[in-house]
Amino acid sequence: MDKPSSPSRRITIVDVARHAQVSTTAVSKVLRNAYGVSPTMQTKVRQAIAELGYRPNAAARGMRGQTYTIGVMLPNIINPFFAQILDGLTDQLGGTDYQVLLGPGCNGEAEEARVTHAMIDRSMDGMILIAPISARKHLESVASTVPTVVVGRHGHSPTYDTVADDDLTGGALVVNHLADLGHQRIAHIEHHETDPDRLAEMPNAIRAAGYRHAMQARGLADHIDIASTTYTQEGGYLGAQQLLARPTRPTAIFAGADIVAMGVLDAIAEAGLRVPEDISVAGYDNTTFAAFRPISLTSVDQAGYQIGAHAARLLLDRIAARGRPTAQIKLSPTLVPRRSTAPPR
Amino acid sequence: MDKPSSPSRRITIVDVARHAQVSTTAVSKVLRNAYGVSPTMQTKVRQAIAELGYRPNAAARGMRGQTYTIGVMLPNIINPFFAQILDGLTDQLGGTDYQVLLGPGCNGEAEEARVTHAMIDRSMDGMILIAPISARKHLESVASTVPTVVVGRHGHSPTYDTVADDDLTGGALVVNHLADLGHQRIAHIEHHETDPDRLAEMPNAIRAAGYRHAMQARGLADHIDIASTTYTQEGGYLGAQQLLARPTRPTAIFAGADIVAMGVLDAIAEAGLRVPEDISVAGYDNTTFAAFRPISLTSVDQAGYQIGAHAARLLLDRIAARGRPTAQIKLSPTLVPRRSTAPPR
DNA sequence: ACATTTCTGTAAAACGTTACCCACGAACAC
DNA sequence: GTGTTCGTGGGTAACGTTTTACAGAAATGT
Missing domain, CATH: 3.40.50.2300 (Response regulator)
Structure with missing residues (x-):
């Protein structure tokens, strides 16, 4: 005679144990497939669990064991x-x-x-x-x-x-691609970073470092040009505006992230320039946005x-x-x- | 003399109670700002909590009260x-x-x-x-x-x-906007739905209904033309291909979602047509993608x-x-x- | 001054699960 | 036949919090 005290109380391990005529310990062992439980016990308990629709209470589990x-x-x-x-x-x-x-x-x-x-x-x-x-x-x-x-x-x-x-390599990939195409004035838009800890650890900082190293390696050290803003669309927009206002405009912009490239494209369109005829743009992350055919943004895929x-x-x-x-x-x-x-x- | 049994055991309510020289019940009451606790008690307990850096264990809370x-x-x-x-x-x-x-x-x-x-x-x-x-x-x-x-x-x-x-109104907004511009052959791309329950409840189905009603209200019932695919970029692409292949092409496409519009724009570009000169496109959701200036997609904002x-x-x-x-x-x-x-x- | 109510604080019992330890029988080694 | 191990199952005490019930003190009413 099961007497459900409250109309819709949740099924507990005790209910399962009673229904399967075993101890709660046994049920717990089956649940965690712990050592020392016979096949008979397995099936008996599993059946009771299925029949009652029992689900373990995560809070209770968390008190002793894991929360999964x-x-x-x-x-x-x-x-x-x-x-x-x-x-x-x-x-x-x-x-x-x-x-x-x-x-x-x-x-x-x-x-x-x-x-x-x-x-x-x-x-x-x-x-x-x-x-x-x-x-x-x-x-x-x-x-x-x-x-x-x-x-x-x-x-x-x-x-x-x-x-x-490997963001260092990633940054270099873009620079080399653009240099191979014949670009020299390759500019970069980075996420501004000052904290020394983060300068060594954050992807944005490393991408910028990759850009610098690769530029040097290609003998383009004199053309290193970085706009320091943020990894947002707004940041890309402002960064591109800065770069486009240079006395001699860059011929390519490497945006540190696709979202940044969105802002860059925006600023370029606003300036009445065309991509890629007047200026090349590359992003980073290979988002669906970059893959979108009308945009077709060169990017770096991070897997x-x-x-x-x-x-x-x-x-x-x-x-x-x-x-x-x-x-x-x-x-x-x-x-x-x-x-x-x-x-x- | 506190004796921390294990090297870094988590602080519990008991530790707080002992440190503040009160009962655990009192601490619990303060935590939940329950009724019946004096200002003195308040400050005493709060100070102990701050000093010990105590944080309630959510699992334990979940067993009796709320998990927050x-x-x-x-x-x-x-x-x-x-x-x-x-x-x-x-x-x-x-x-x-x-x-x-x-x-x-x-x-x-x-x-x-x-x-x-x-x-x-x-x-x-x-x-x-x-x-x-x-x-x-x-x-x-x-x-x-x-x-x-x-x-x-x-x-x-x-x-x-x-x-x-109100997706019914939303669908109508788009139709009226396009009709006001002078369009008659306004097509729609919907998310395919057959389940009767969902037909009455899902936004995609209601948007399509809004489209139909508005078309009728504007006397454009004969031009109702729906491509039934899915609310994905792929779905938009395929739907647009269908619509563009019609004997008489629609002059405007109302995509049920911005993501769908992305696929539509893609297919239109591929077909060598221009937006909005050859065909108008509207989306739904007013995502950042729609707001992106080079795209500049008419859309419905859902707040x-x-x-x-x-x-x-x-x-x-x-x-x-x-x-x-x-x-x-x-x-x-x-x-x-x-x-x-x-x-x- | 006494009875009654209100306010503060405490002790103890849950909550549902797992960990630890022990008991029992069967199989095994001598 | 006696000890020892192994495999299986159960009893019980936690885990950290909230809830319930209650006791004492203070405030209030008469």
Whole structure:
């Protein structure tokens, strides 16, 4: 005689145990497929679970064991590049019991701290931080509390794994492509960065470094020309305006991100110039926007899917063996030439 | 003499209580600013919390009370429109103790079920479902378990609140704008829908209905021409190809979403036609893509920010008073005319 | 001055799950 | 036949918070 005290109380492990005529411990063991449970017990419990439609309460689990939840923090959700990373992530995690939950887009250190804390408070089993801007110290402190993988940020840490694209090479890819086409006055729009920590770790800074090195390597050191704004459409617009106002205009602009290139194209159109006839433009990230045929923006592909997949694997590894030494995975970007770049006239 | 048993055990309410020389109950009351706590107690406890850097364990809270977590499910994260909704949502929730967590983009009923269940398992205090495609029955079942607001889906339910844009009006806005410009052969690309339930509730179906009604109202019933594909760039591309192959080509295409318009523009460019000289194009959603000057796509603005803000308010209301009757908020869209629409030649 | 109400604070019992430890029988080695 | 191991299952005590019930002090009314 089951007596459901409240009309629609949630089924608990106790209900399952009673229904299957076993102890709650046994049910718990089956749920976690722990050691020491016979095939008979397996089927008996699994059947009871199915019949009752039981689902474990994550909060209760979190108090003793794991929550089977992985937190992902990302700076914003509009960048299609992040969507690719997420796809790689969720595909990799698809077969496991883990569920991914995202923090809402957060820009600024304060919001990042808020989100990371919120995730720690909710006893996430692991965290993936995508392109965080927080001070390294904060990342370390998060990682020392919960298994963590940092994506899209260079520099290696003793506490967290990293997965990133080789932005130095990426920057060089663009410069070489444009130089091969015959360009000399190749300008760059970067995300302004002053903090020394971040100068060494943030992708934007490394891309700019890649640009500089490659320009030097091609003997174009004298033509190095950088507009320092932000990685936004607005930033691209303002940066391009600066560059177009130079006494001698650049013949090519390398925007540090596709979203920046959008602003650049805007400013160029406004100035009455044509792409690529008057000026070549290249972006970075190979977003759907770049692939859009009427735009057809030369860009650098970061293999976001692979980045996500690698991050997921590293995280699962680290959850299983928290002590293991950290790994740094670096992937190679590829150039995707399109119609926005052509030889200078 | 505090003896921290483990090297870095997390601070609990017990530690705070001991440090402030009060009971754990008192601390709990302060945390929830519950009734019956003196100003003295307030300051004493708050100081202890600050000194120890205590943060409540959400899992433990979830077992008895609330988790202070709101789950948001959205179909994908690349649509900038959803970002606007989220902004409205988080701004509205900013002052409260609630934290928003997003389910990863999920398309398909199976994935939606997975995410909603995962959120229920994690005892979320409330859920916001954005443009869900699941059967109504499933939405009802979710809403009967946890306070729920459904965004971007029409039809009213006894268990959940809804916030949506008036898509009927939205569709009419576009038709009237094009008809005012002098167009007659105005075609539409819709997201194919057969399920009767969804035909009455999904925005895509209602937009198509708005198109039909407005065409009739303007005496253009004979020119109604619908290509039925999907709300994707690919769908727009294929739909436009169909429409362009008609014996008499339409002079204007109303794409059901900006992402669809992207594919339309692509197909038009490929066919060697110009926008708006040869054919006018309008989208829906007013994404950043539409606002991008070189594209300059006429579109319908859905006031995503307001939608999000309203949804948040309704949800907080419902959490406070679960029994209250459900509300349906309908917002008016506005047309944003740009350069992609012009009088026919 | 006494009875009654209101206000503060505490103790103890949940909440649903997992971890730890122990008991039992069967199989095995001597 | 006696000890030892192994495989299987259960009992019980956590985990950190909120809720309920209650006691004492202070304030109020008569």
